[in-house]
Amino acid sequence: MTAAAHILVVEDEPKLATLLRDYLERDGYRTTMLHDGAAVVAWVRQHAPDLVLLDLLLPGKDGLSICRELRSFSELPIIMVTARVEEIDRLLGLEIGADDYICKPFSPREVVARVRALLRRARVNAGPATERPLQFDDDRFEARLHGKPLPLTRVEYRLLRALAEHPGHVLSRNQLMNSLYLDHRVVSDRTVDSHVKNLRRKLTEAVPDQDLLSSIYGLGYKLDWS
Numbered sequence: 001m002t003a004a005a006h007i008l009v010v011e012d013e014p015k016l017a018t019l020l021r022d023y024l025e026r027d028g029y030r031t032t033m034l035h036d037g038a039a040v041v042a043w044v045r046q047h048a049p050d051l052v053l054l055d056l057l058l059p060g061k062d063g064l065s066i067c068r069e070l071r072s073f074s075e076l077p078i079i080m081v082t083a084r085v086e087e088i089d090r091l092l093g094l095e096i097g098a099d100d101y102i103c104k105p106f107s108p109r110e111v112v113a114r115v116r117a118l119l120r121r122a123r124v125n126a127g128p129a130t131e132r133p134l135q136f137d138d139d140r141f142e143a144r145l146h147g148k149p150l151p152l153t154r155v156e157y158r159l160l161r162a163l164a165e166h167p168g169h170v171l172s173r174n175q176l177m178n179s180l181y182l183d184h185r186v187v188s189d190r191t192v193d194s195h196v197k198n199l200r201r202k203l204t205e206a207v208p209d210q211d212l213l214s215s216i217y218g219l220g221y222k223l224d225w226s
Helices: 014-026 037-047 063-071 085-092 108-124 154-164 173-180 189-206
Strands: 006-010 030-034 051-055 078-082 100-103 134-137 142-145 148-150 213-216 220-223
Touching: 006 014, 006 037, 014 030, 014 108, 030 037, 037 051, 037 063, 051 063, 051 108, 063 078, 078 108, 100 108, 134 154, 142 154, 148 189, 154 173, 154 189, 154 220, 173 189, 173 220, 189 213
Parallel strands: 006 030, 006 051, 051 078, 078 100
Antiparallel strands: 134 142, 142 148, 213 220
C-alpha cells in the first residue's frame, strides 16, 4: 500500500491552518502545521515532506525568503498562499521557484485540488529522465520530447503539462481551460482548440513519425506516447 503524501502547512493563522489540515487529512494526506517561518527550512531538511503550502506573510521569515532557501537544496513542490495581489506577477513568473500560487480568500476544496494536481505532476517527473519521453522544466517553461527541445509558448507549455499528467486519458476543453491561465480568465472553446492545433503542429515537427496528440470527437483531447 502506498504511503500517504506528507503535506507541510505553513500558516500563522491557527484557524486557517487547522481548516487546511482538516480538509487535506479528509482527502487522505498526512499533515504537519508550522506557524513560524524561521522554523520551516530546518524542518524540511529533517523531514522531507512531499509538498509545502507556504503562506507569504509569516513571522520570523517571510514566504519568499523561505521559498528561495528551499529551492537551494530541494525540488519539492511548493504552493505559495498570498493575500497580496501585487505579488501575483512575481509568483506567476516563478521568480522564486514556486510551482503554483493561490490567493486568499480561497476555498479549502480548491487548495486540496491544487495539491492533488501538483503531486500528480511531480509523479510525472519521477524516475530517471532517460525513461521519460517528456521532460519538463517549470522554472524556464521548457519541455523536451525524446531529448528534443519544444519551442512552446507558456500557454502551450501548460497545455502539454496538463495532458502529460494524464497520458492516454481524454481531457475535456473545460479541464484544459483550467490549466491554461493561472488567473482563471474565461476563454472560449475556440481558444483552447487554437492552442491545441499549435501544440500538435510542434509535436509533429519534433517527432514526424508519431501522432501523439489526438482529438476525441465530442469529448476533448488526449496525449499518448505509448
